[in-house]
Amino acid sequence: MSDRCAIIILAAGSSSRLGKPKQTLLFKQSTLLEHCIGEALQSIAAHVIVVLGADAATIQPSIQDTKLSFVINEHWQEGMASSIRCGLQYLLKKHSSVQTALLMVCDQPYINTALLDKLVTLQAETGFDIVASSYGGTKGIPAVFGKQLFPELLQLKGDTGAKKIIMNHADSLAVVDFARGAIDIDTEEDYKLIQKQEKN
Numbered sequence: 001m002s003d004r005c006a007i008i009i010l011a012a013g014s015s016s017r018l019g020k021p022k023q024t025l026l027f028k029q030s031t032l033l034e035h036c037i038g039e040a041l042q043s044i045a046a047h048v049i050v051v052l053g054a055d056a057a058t059i060q061p062s063i064q065d066t067k068l069s070f071v072i073n074e075h076w077q078e079g080m081a082s083s084i085r086c087g088l089q090y091l092l093k094k095h096s097s098v099q100t101a102l103l104m105v106c107d108q109p110y111i112n113t114a115l116l117d118k119l120v121t122l123q124a125e126t127g128f129d130i131v132a133s134s135y136g137g138t139k140g141i142p143a144v145f146g147k148q149l150f151p152e153l154l155q156l157k158g159d160t161g162a163k164k165i166i167m168n169h170a171d172s173l174a175v176v177d178f179a180r181g182a183i184d185i186d187t188e189e190d191y192k193l194i195q196k197q198e199k200n
Contacts, residue, residue, distance in 0.1 A: 004099045005045045005120045005144065008087035009036055011106040012053025012076040021055040022107050022185050024062075028198070032185065033106045034063060041067055043116040045102060047095050051087045053077075069094065079159025088153055100124075101150070103162055104142035109194060110180035111142060118176050119144045129172035130165070136182030139166050139175055 011023050011033050023033040030038065033050075040048045049069045052059055053076025060070055073086040084103065091101060100123055104111060115133070123131040123144040132143035140163055145153060152165050166173065185191050 003046045003097065004124060005102055006047035006049060006091050006095055006098045006100075007040045007043065007045045007102045007104060007116065008084075008091065009033075009040060009048065009050045009104055009106060010080065010083045010087065011036075011059075012051050012056075012073040012083045012086075013080075014054035014076070021059060022191075023052075023055070023059050025185065025191055027109050027194070031062075032109060033059065035109065036104065036106045036111055037063065037065070037068065039111055039113045040104070040116060041065065042113040044120055045116065047091070047098065049087050049090055051083045051090075053083065078157075080161045081156035081158055084156055084162065085154050088150055092150065099147050100144050101147075101153075102142060102144045105184075107185045108142075108181055108183065109185065110178075110183060115176065115178055116142060122174050122176060126174050128174045129169045131174045131176060132166050133178035133181045134175040135178050135180070138163075139173070140181070142178075142181075 025032045027035050049071060051071055051073050053073040056072050071086055071090040073083045075082040088101060091098060102119060119131050119142060129146045129149055130143055132139040143166060
């Protein structure tokens with residue numbers, strides 16, 4: 001376990017394109033969110049923070065684990081940036097000694113502990129500002145951000161994720177291959193395709 005790093009799982013969205021909370025979709029005998037939480041809790045990160053927003057009253061009671069911290073993003077309708085700010089503000093208040101934050105979402109079903117550990121370890125070894133995942137011709141989350149970038153992350157606004165910051169720090173960026181990171185669930189068709197693949 002590394003006291004250097006905390007994982008922030010961004011799970012506050014309303015899943016408007018799906019029409020129901022994607023956090024509660026079944027995947028591998030658990031929900032999507034529970035799957036991601038389980039992989040994060042088994043990682044070398046010291047803390048796991050889950051940011052909820054829409055449907056929080058429905059989602060949170062079903063997840064009981066004393067190693068988890070939940071924070072509610074009251075401004076979830078603003079978009080991804082508000083959840084990043086909410087999670088980081090909580091982290092700085094509760095675990096101010098942490099040196100890096102790994103941001104991840106709950107709709108990439110193939111996230112696993114090995115990938116998370118690889119990201120955290122590579123950042124510790126290189127000291128780079130960011131270690132991001134590489135998939136589908138792009139670089140994105142899950143990604144580890146050094147504490148020196150927390151002020152930039154806290155300045156994000158609207159439905160903007162961390163990709164812009166990743167692109168702005170290409171000179172201090174390492175990547176880990178995560179080919180299946182391109183697979184996420186935004187629509188009912190996405191979910192049906194993944195279910196079909198899992199059965200094959």
